[in-house]
Amino acid sequence: MIGETFCPARKTVMPKLKPETQQARRERILDAAEVCFARAGFHRCTMQDICKEAGISAGALYVYFASKEDLIAGIVERDRAKLAAELADLSKAPDLLSALARLGEHYAVEEPQYKRVLGIEIGGESTRNPNVAATFRSVDAYCRQSFEQVFERARQDGKIKPQDDSGTLSEVVSLIGDGLFWRRAVDPAFDIHKVLPVLVRMVSTLLNPIDPAVAGAVLTPPAAAADTSERSEASS
Amino acid sequence: MIGETFCPARKTVMPKLKPETQQARRERILDAAEVCFARAGFHRCTMQDICKEAGISAGALYVYFASKEDLIAGIVERDRAKLAAELADLSKAPDLLSALARLGEHYAVEEPQYKRVLGIEIGGESTRNPNVAATFRSVDAYCRQSFEQVFERARQDGKIKPQDDSGTLSEVVSLIGDGLFWRRAVDPAFDIHKVLPVLVRMVSTLLNPIDPAVAGAVLTPPAAAADTSERSEASS
DNA sequence: GGAAACAAAACGAATGGCCGTTTTGTTTGT
């Protein structure tokens, strides 16, 4: 076994962790950093905090991230990438409005509190850190474009008859999403189920201002709506 | 707390700055701190930065604020108090919807950027600093109550016929306000004039879902609306 | 009225602790 293999073609760098384990470590560090950053903000959170949370040493951390700045950038990229991915699924949804409502539900209810707080932290950081700003804005723009395309297709399919152009619709819906996100992050007593139906109704009048019958049709595929979002508290 | 030293007729000495100048200094420091905090965040901003911005020395600053924490609390209180005051004026407005639109216009256009960024900073801080959280939430609650009262009165006066209760209406409108605020703070390219009319229309259908004629009446006292907000660039 | 008296206000260099990062020596994976 020990048989002294000196390989001829072997010279410089190679032995390492398997790239997958390497990636796993990175993710783990990011997970820990997310928690810490949300708990204390990007600032007051120390590298030592993150090390402790991740169960590693400072030396190890610096193998994977060159600096705190770099770590922050990593957090932002991962978080925003996930957001973009989840929003991309939206375009596949058959029912536009209930898909939107489900999205709101998802972000405002299922996501743990610390992720929402992290979102605020990211937005704030984007106003002063050009690096963060770049990824933040690009994802933001992508999301609004997605919305816009969805609306545009729905209109061409005759499913909606909005009086505004798709770009404006997308802006308005994004804005409502931002409001949900902010309120939910900042006010622990916020009850999304109180407002979600109203928001849906409101948006539906936007999409079909003329004919309430059509709006109703888009709004309520009755069975699905009842199951998914409207009353998840009935069971408990 | 200032002029009150008890003085036996003879010996008493209590020279000081006139309370008004004292207050002025405090305000000046708060102004400087606002700028610095917005520029760098509560964290990365140093006390020396603030001193430089205010044109005073460290020692002087600590005469007026016991600690950085204390200074942050001061900022939050002043900012929120102003918000509450401005919102209180709303109840006096004769035309509800255009008053709301004007409010949105005010916060999203006239307010300088750094104040918006400061708002994010405050919200973020409120998720972890109990002191900040207390004033933040109390003002937040006050604002929503104001909205609620305004809506309730409008309903009783027969000006609106909403199908939702005033509490819910207030939540929804607040949420839209939050969305405006966030978007405007975070996205410098955001054009509020693209969405404001749509938002107004949307809210108006909320307030008067049944009878579009009434809704139209509330929405457009035509002369006033044109002058105040809709197209301030037409005249010039 | 004006100067002495005195404390608040302001200054600004010094301090002490904290935190991001580096260095050093050991372990581990291949």
Place this chain on the structure above:
DNA sequence: ACAAACAAAACGGCCATTCGTTTTGTTTCC
């Protein structure tokens, strides 16, 4: 066997706060 991965301790800079001193403004006493 050898470099990458890691832990642990150490370093160096920065920053909130303090403190001894100076300045400023008000009162008191002649």
